Amino acid sequence: MKKTVAATVLALSASLTPLGVTPADAAVPVPVPVTALPAPAGEHPVGRTDLHLIDSSRPDPWVAGRNVRELMVSIWYPARRAAGRPAPYLTPRESESMIRSVPQLKDVPADTLARTTTHARADAPALRRKGGWPLVVLSPGMTLPRATMTSLAEEFASRGYLVAGIEHTYESLATTFPDGRTVTFEAGKAGQTPETGAKVARVRAADTEFVLDRLDRSKRWNRLIDERRIAMVGHSVGGQSAAHLLPTSKRIKAVVNLDGTYNPDTPAKPLDKPFMMIGNPRHQPGPGGQDGSWNAFWPHVTGDWKRWLTVTGAEHMSFVDHAVLQPQLGLSEAPTDGERSIKITRAYVTAFLDLHLKGERRPLLDRPSADYPEVKFW
Template identity: 80%
Template sequence: MRNTLSPSILALSTVLAALSTVPAQAAVSVTAPSVTALPAPTGDHRVGKTDLHLIDTSRPDPWVAGRNARELMVSIWYPARKAGGRIAPYVTPQESELIIRGVPQLKDLPADTLAKTTTHAGADVAALKRKGGWPLVVLSPGMSLPRATMTSLAEEFASRGYLVAGIEHTYESVATTFPGGRTVTFEAGKAGQTPETGAKAAQVRAADTEFVLDQLARSKRWNRLIDEKRIAMVGHSVGGQSAAQLLPLSTRIKAAVNLDGTYYPSTPAKPLDKPFMMIGNPRHQPKSGGKDGSWDAFWPHVTGDWKRWLTVNGAEHTSFTDYAVLQPQLGLPKAPIDGERSIKITRAYVTAFLDLHLKGQRQPLLDGPSPRFPEVKMW
């Protein structure tokens, strides 16, 4: 199963196995290059990155009993003043080990393989200031997937003049490392994934997102770098459906994108009357024979003047994340569409959406089918 909440998303191994024509238990181990790499961003700005440890003392953790506060890790990508310094790591060594050891095919690879992945952001470099601040994009990853899996998008957005906040929804990721090295693992609905778990995750992520926005607004460092009147949210899988559920309820989020996320529930609390776009694999095309009917059920509740429904031929669930390029580099099964190509498509359409709705720049790419991207169908 690729994009619904089920036991198959409890670990990366089963997400990847969904892409394989060979049963996971029959697969042999693979070898991979010593260094994996993400595609470079294409915008005009250099990119910086820093990590924030935030604690919400107003609510207990919703997934683990006895924890009286909600702890979050948030990565901030931003236009940088200049190049130089240490390159920001992709994940921590602890996170890399838990991801790698969760994939039977990778059992012979060094545990820190993913920690060495080449990224393109300087760690904690000085931010480039802009009068009025940069538009803000909030990123929410798929269930069990670290926030790092949206790095290719985050670096692209930052290079094109956005400040980006990627939220790690604690206990909803296979591994989350806090300052000092303490690492926690996946707990959300561990006893069983159900539509109820999906609905709860959307509520939890809404609260996480509003808390992060509050903290950024109160921060002397980040408040001056953000244009609070121009905020969008982009999510993958559960993160995408959560963005859709939050959009009509939030007074701050002006637009949202769902990347291949199934809806739980399929009817939002309020109609979506703000700019909204959903991009998915062919299982999500209209009237897809019951393969995933949640998009058909959700679409009538998208009532705004601007909305788009796109599907990408050859795409799989992870084609909209970094795993599109990392899987082949690790010797793992890949989607029918080339990973570099699927990342290029996702970057192009989501950046066009952000430029249109947060910067007011006309985007012909979103007006109809494009010869540049014949894989994309617009409904």
Template identity: 80%
Template sequence: MKKTVAASVLALSASLTTPLIAPPAAAAAPVTSLPAPTGDHRVGKQDLHLVDTSRPDPWVPTAKARELMVSLWYPARAGGGKPSRYLTPKESELLIRSEPRLKDVPPGTLAETPTHSRTGAPALKRKGGWPLVVMSPGMTMPRATLTSLAEEFASRGYLVAGIEHTYESLATTFPDGRTTTFEAGKAGQTEETGRKVAQVRAADTEFVLRRLEADKRWNRLIDERRIAMVGHSVGGQSAAHLLSGSRRVRAAVNLDGTYNPKTPAEPLDKPFMMIGNPRHQPDSGGRDGSWDQFWPHVKSDWKRWLTVTGAEHMSFVDYGVLLPQLGLPEFPIDGERGIAITRAYVTAFLDTHLKGRHRPLLDRPSADYPEVRFW
């Protein structure tokens, strides 16, 4: 996603004696929107700025501490708060200007995208706390691209922590107004880079979990015994690599993430699900075959490998809905349909492994979602 009009005094004078000719009307800015959550709870949101002074930034060594922005979505009580912002104007500008095909789209368009959560809304308390879902976005993508999923999970009784991995996103704005840009892996996505990304994201995730445990406000809202991680793209592969080594995270979902490295350091022995586009079907010859190589290392008693017919890489997150609204070609599967499928299957996974509720949707193919194939 990577007019100024000047009016001179001479032109103004001429207009006093010459009929005015109206300039061409400017193209209307696209109107962007996201599907509303479907659960029973209202959704609140709060952004946190967290600083890990125990390590320098892994991508910009001159930064002596690792700074992260984290968004928390949570079940909320009625009243209070204000509509949550999707992106800052600067973040919107950098994302839109990174895509040459969007050169005529006003740079602040994505900042105007309405959400379905309210910043500062009072949290709905629950005895024992809410199960926690940690979310990690794809490379170059801000945490905001997970909003449709995060709001859905919060509306269904989960507290969600979306982590912005600084310098791995095209744009991250901090409370003091600074906006950092992309630095990670500029030399290319090698196996070494992939391993480093997985390590950095594991460290980021564990740091965020420690900070939430130590925060009196949020700690009492979280059931620390029930934590899962859901990631898209490199966030999904990072969730997979983190799962076996984390004492806190008990289940994970990979949304269309290609594995790099292609095998985990240790076998996965906790509930795990991966959902992807058809190029991730077994022996499909697409991508790089990383799912085929990774799968034998998943030793959990509960595991699922699903693909969605017609899906593309962005079909599992907000971009599947937003990019066509900005004027880019539609994906084979409708954007809202892709989000609906992702919501349904990931919520069923979370309900099964964090709430102990059996969801038959995960047992076999469903007539309600004929696009989804089990492998």
């Protein structure tokens, strides 16, 4: 997890500056950016539905006096046809919170991200499959909404997965509910300590199990899900939380951690199920790596199938939508092109899911590939 909210939203750091802007250009009007996500490459059109779920069995862990835990969940799924309007990326209030968090975007219209082009259709008719579709649960990074994993969600759904993206309320910069309320970030304001990290992992585990329970009890979604085949993919704190959940969950069969630092860096139990972690070069082992938590965590990964990969030229946000949205907003980008970063992440995570949820062998995971020379196996 990052030390401040600003450090995690759209890769907020002092090093991010609008491309090509100099003091002499300061008076030049800033063009309104057009933001769009890359199209998914699978054979199925994609639908999306948003769910408002209320867990009345527990109080909210982040806000005193909230006697229930409210969550927003997006479901992406293979659709019978591409019918209806495109699903919105963010609500206008969520977009405003994201845009106004970045000083360099002060002249960008607040609703810019709400107008981002996506490729799922809102409430499109779902395509049924005998036995249901394998389920992939997505958990975003701290302060980041579930929408930031849309490029992955649409790809997975287009390739025959049902995907549930969880908005961990008060851990996102802004969350809008169907009644129009927008709540903001509260978790971890006192600092990112091992105790906070452990609490976040517990909260997200409870959120995930609750969502799985509700999907299992839903007449609509139960018939679309193969409950024997469930995996979880998380970015940043979502990745580390998924890793901590893997050995204790009876339903999660496999996990991918996308660039998540472990905090704490030791799991309660060894991970003996399929597990893959993909990160930027700061996560590589040995003297070249700057994040020692991956070295500390790795000995506790004891399953027969495991992978530790790093991507040359990647940064923390290279594995989610920010990889393509940052340059579209005029912010400096990672050394690796954003479209390329998303392509790499889609390829390796989809291969992992195909292998462990569908039983389809994927040689891409066996050794380095000439198609993706940026990816190093450790």
